[in-house]
Amino acid sequence: MDVLRVEDLRKSFRHDMSLRRREVLHGVSFEAIAGEILGFLGPNGAGKTTTIKIILGLLRADSGDVRLFGRPAGERAVRARIGFLPENPYVFPHLSLIEFLEFCGHMTGMRGTVLRARIEEVIWMVGLESSRARLKTYSKGQLQRVGLAQAILHDPELLILDEPFSGLDPLGRIKMRDILVGLRNQGKTIFFSSHILPDVETMCDRTCIIREGLIVRCVGIDDLIRIGESRVEMIVRGCPPECFDTLDDYLESKNSTGDEFFLLVKKQDYVRTVVQVVYNSGGEILKIVNQHPSLEEVFLNEMLSEFKQSRVKTPEEEHTFIGF
Amino acid sequence: MMRIASIAHNTFRESIRERMLSIALLFGFILMVSTYALSPLAVGAKQKIIMDVGLAAISILGVLTAVLLGSTLVHKEVDKKAIFMILTRPISRLEYLIGKYCGLVIAIVTMMAVMTGVMVVMILSGRGQLTPAVFAAVYGALLETVVMGAVVIFFSTFTTPILTMLFSLGIFVMGSLSNDLRIFAQRYGGEAMKLVTGVLYYLLPNLQVFNLRHEAVHDLHFRGIDLLNASLYAALYCSVILFFSYMIFRRREFL
Numbered sequence: 001m002d003v004l005r006v007e008d009l010r011k012s013f014r015h016d017m018s019l020r021r022r023e024v025l026h027g028v029s030f031e032a033i034a035g036e037i038l039g040f041l042g043p044n045g046a047g048k049t050t051t052i053k054i055i056l057g058l059l060r061a062d063s064g065d066v067r068l069f070g071r072p073a074g075e076r077a078v079r080a081r082i083g084f085l086p087e088n089p090y091v092f093p094h095l096s097l098i099e100f101l102e103f104c105g106h107m108t109g110m111r112g113t114v115l116r117a118r119i120e121e122v123i124w125m126v127g128l129e130s131s132r133a134r135l136k137t138y139s140k141g142q143l144q145r146v147g148l149a150q151a152i153l154h155d156p157e158l159l160i161l162d163e164p165f166s167g168l169d170p171l172g173r174i175k176m177r178d179i180l181v182g183l184r185n186q187g188k189t190i191f192f193s194s195h196i197l198p199d200v201e202t203m204c205d206r207t208c209i210i211r212e213g214l215i216v217r218c219v220g221i222d223d224l225i226r227i228g229e230s231r232v233e234m235i236v237r238g239c240p241p242e243c244f245d246t247l248d249d250y251l252e253s254k255n256s257t258g259d260e261f262f263l264l265v266k267k268q269d270y271v272r273t274v275v276q277v278v279y280n281s282g283g284e285i286l287k288i289v290n291q292h293p294s295l296e297e298v299f300l301n302e303m304l305s306e307f308k309q310s311r312v313k314t315p316e317e318e319h320t321f322i323g324f
Numbered sequence: 325m326m327r328i329a330s331i332a333h334n335t336f337r338e339s340i341r342e343r344m345l346s347i348a349l350l351f352g353f354i355l356m357v358s359t360y361a362l363s364p365l366a367v368g369a370k371q372k373i374i375m376d377v378g379l380a381a382i383s384i385l386g387v388l389t390a391v392l393l394g395s396t397l398v399h400k401e402v403d404k405k406a407i408f409m410i411l412t413r414p415i416s417r418l419e420y421l422i423g424k425y426c427g428l429v430i431a432i433v434t435m436m437a438v439m440t441g442v443m444v445v446m447i448l449s450g451r452g453q454l455t456p457a458v459f460a461a462v463y464g465a466l467l468e469t470v471v472m473g474a475v476v477i478f479f480s481t482f483t484t485p486i487l488t489m490l491f492s493l494g495i496f497v498m499g500s501l502s503n504d505l506r507i508f509a510q511r512y513g514g515e516a517m518k519l520v521t522g523v524l525y526y527l528l529p530n531l532q533v534f535n536l537r538h539e540a541v542h543d544l545h546f547r548g549i550d551l552l553n554a555s556l557y558a559a560l561y562c563s564v565i566l567f568f569s570y571m572i573f574r575r576r577e578f579l
Binding site for chain 1: 326327329330331333334337338341404405406408409410411412413414415416577578579
């Protein structure tokens with residue numbers, strides 16, 4: 001079941017004192033399935049935060065449709081089922097952690113002992129201690145955790161997180177990752193944007209890559225294996241160096257330490273040829289490992305393809321048009 | 325209702341923890357205490373001076389604090405993006421605005437109550453008499469502040485704090501003079517002037533209806549029906565202006 005469905009979302013902004021509008025989303029479409037972690041990747045200015053704000057009703061789309069739990073996104077009942085962590089959350093500095101979470105709880109209709117018990121639970125979950133200190137004394141990483149605490153306080157079914165790893169130290173990132181994976185294991189759906197690709201790769205079930213206001217790829221992390229050509233890493237010993245002279249077209253790289261050679265074979269199909277050459281020259285194979293493209297490589301390929309392509313933009317994709 | 329109360333409570337808490345409210349209170353206290361120094365200049369009129377300065381301080385500081393505090397209330401949350409964590413919850417933008425307005429009014433009323441308490445103590449310690457007109461004048465000042473609070477919230481939904489302050493103070497000055505200006509134009513002005521002052525009279529809040537300071541200081545009779553009418557006028561004006569605030573805020577996008 002789709003928890004979140006975004007269809008053909010378009011959004012343009014007007015420049016300050018001008019009638020010219022710049023389209024930043026050119027028909028974004030994707031969906032998040034119940035119980036999955038969906039990563040939303042893209043370079044700065046690609047339209048990640050704009051998309052998230054439209055989903056949450058903070059911005060209005062020019063056209064397109066956003067459905068949450070099968071209902072229109074703006075409905076109050078729908079918003080009660082969502083938790084949101086903005087990028088660099090600003091929490092009220094005049095409040096203590098407990099006061100802030102009480103305030104957030106009241107706004108989602110929680111009260112009394114249920115709220116107090118839940119506050120203690122989320123404070124423990126995010127690894128903060130309930131103190132009377134005002135939030136203005138908290139560090140950036142602590143504030144990020146406070147932001148997560150308010151987002152999960154009302155036990156939402158869908159969590160929307162904008163750059164949740166921003167400002168966290170390595171331990172904080174691991175903690176955040178564990179919390180999110182734990183929530184996924186409880187059946188929650190998580191949709192988040194991030195720049196930190198290893199984290200996305202580690203915890204996401206699927207990822208959507210957005211570039212210049214268009215989704216260029218939505219792929220399951222398991223499917224990464226099937227994207228592009230897998231390379232093969234080989235470690236061989238006992239071959240004369242000149243035996244590889246005929247393999248230039250088959251090898252991506254070749255390094256040696258002593259009598260051991262580290263070979264990176266361009267394609268799996270070439271392995272048989274390389275193995276034959278090694279055995280024929282009296283060498284032996286110590287190791288063969290399949291190397292799949294990482295998310296980082298897929299992401300970079302998608303980003304770099306922008307420069308490789310010299311596509312002509314359709315009128316809809318043109319960035320500027322006159323409008324009111 | 326709980327959501328409005330929650331927003332109002334947070335706004336109140338934020339306001340009373342602001343330095344501005346404490347400074348306004350301190351300034352009002354100094355102003356009232358300074359009347360002890362002025363009283364020898366007007367023999368036998370010490371109580372009138374205390375009342376006159378006290379009521380003026382309550383009224384003017386009430387409005388000024390409402391303008392200064394209110395002008396940043398909404399803008400700060402939009403600017404710092406704290407509003408993202410509020411409006412993405414099951415709360416309507418109308419509830420948010422009403423909550424902010426109520427919180428502002430409660431904070432200002434608290435400040436005015438403290439200043440009124442100081443004035444009452446000063447009057448009683450000088451063996452003066454507290455007449456109903458004094459409390460009516462304080463109530464009038466309160467209504468004036470409540471109306472100005474709504475005006476401030478209206479401007480803060482679409483413009484910057486500085487412009488909100490300028491517009492609100494402009495409305496305060498014109499609202500305090502609109503009746504006099506209309507009368508003046510009707511007597512001496514041309515048709516265009518009559519039309520302009522007439523439109524301004526009905527468009528701007530008529531803050532003169534809340535001014536009972538003269539009656540309080542000179543212990544003059546005031547009619548209860550006037551106070552009731554002033555209350556109804558304030559309620560109606562606030563409702564209308566908050567409705568327009570909502571209409572603007574409802575369409576607002578948050579970048």
